Amino acid sequence: MSNRYLSIENVDMTFHAKGVESQVLKGIDLTVDRGEYISIIGHSGCGKSTLLNIVAGLTESTSGAVILDGKEVNSPGPDRSVVFQNHSLLPWLTVYENVALAVNKTCARTKNKAERHEWIIKNLEMVGMGHALDKRPAEISGGMKQRVGIARALAMEPKVLLLDEPFGALDALTRAHLQEEVMRIQDELGNTVIMITHDVDEAVLLSDRIVMLTNGPSARIGEILDIELPRPRDRIALADDPRYNHYRQEVLRFLYEKQRKVESLAQRRGAVGEKEKGEKQKDEKEKAKERARAKA
């Protein structure tokens, strides 16, 4: 049902700093359907977050356009709410007030006071934070903060929900738990989501499509992988699913063979000094597999 809800059209991004031009993104073309869950994966520094910021309107692209629901995006707005990696809750407001700030600002015309209150509570309950309304961010754990961040973003009823490595700063157990929550909420609400991640399992588990970026500078879309796993997905059942493992390997192959991260000169000199280059390559692959195994 390709109805081109969101399209990113030929986006380039070049930063100028101290007279040095550096192109980060080159010719990014992507269309996203309504209700689709897209992950953008790539090595750190490849420009994933820049791409997300362009869609959010926080960064202006050098050329190209982002069109959402028939309108061009050129400034940030509540129709593209962002869940930031480090939660970005305002520490002087309570959990309730943080969500209320967003709701009162974005739903002032559509809801009266009582309805707004109900809506805030409903969203906080959806992420399982109904018990901590009057707590301040400093008093709750990292995972809880991220839940509140998600509730705040959902409460704005965005056309696209943008997740910038939302679970990156969390420990593995909390992360798994939150991924489940996000899947449940996604089943319930059917939001259109773009998520930045560097976690292969997370991408395969949550996404309908995985967009893989090549290494920067001038990162492009390397491959797009359709994940045709039935929902609801269960991570334990999927662990033995050949399709799941196939998808995971596809992404791993892209990241660690085709787009092996080129390390900085100093690091490479230190490492290559001891080993043959070929051996090192093998080593890298081994490590990647190990990492994948550890996560499964």
Next chain:
Amino acid sequence: MSSMQRSNTMAKAVSFRWAPDFAAIQQVLVQRVLPPVVIIALLGILWELLCSSPGAVLPPPSQVLRDTWELIVNPFYNHGGNDVGMAWQILASLERVAYGYSLAVVAGIALGVLVGQSTWAMRGLDPVFQVLRTVPPLAWLPISLAGFQDSTPSAIFVIFITAIWPIIINTSVGIRNIPEDYRNVARVLRLNGMEYFTRIMLPAAAPYIFSGLRIGVGLSWLAIVAAEMLIGGVGIGFFIWDAWNASMISDIILALVYVGIVGFVLDRMVAFIGSWVTRGTAQG
């Protein structure tokens, strides 16, 4: 030793009803109140010993108490003119500080926000601030007397100009240090200028602003005593100068104690307000 034991047994006796409260109070008394009391008593004894010899120029504390007893027990007498009780003297000084400091708070935060927000304003104003803030408070007095032609607004101006610099500088640093994330949140929510100012900027910069306010109130109190010595009239600064002219050293010592206590209280008040206002601002 025996009194300690007695208070312990008392604690046990009372502990049937509100044991935790009593224990906490006792702990505070022993840990917080006892050490300064002991030190002050020792210093007083030392002072008494040093100044008790027949040739001493300064009076010992016992002499000070005897000389100033009338002033201590009658803080609110009013015989007209400058001959009023210590409480009135201090209140007169506090009134000047209140005016000057309030003006400095408003103008300082406003200028701090401007300098913190606008790079151009910072480049233009920062050198001016950096030079002017090193001018000693009293150096402003003649020029302000010339400008205002009156002593009261001049004193208030001296307070203002003394207190404003730390407020401006701390506010601007606070504004410039607002995390990019908070700005992004404001942009996604499309907060307007006023909402951004009240909901994001002031709370985010509050810890910095309050450290500026605290330095400012301390400097105001330092400056008022010096300024009042020159302008005369009712006020703790002129009281000290007057006492010196009348060779009443004991009065000077009493005034110094009062000045110190009031300055301490002012500092604590601003610190308390600051910690109350910024209670939720700790990074989470």
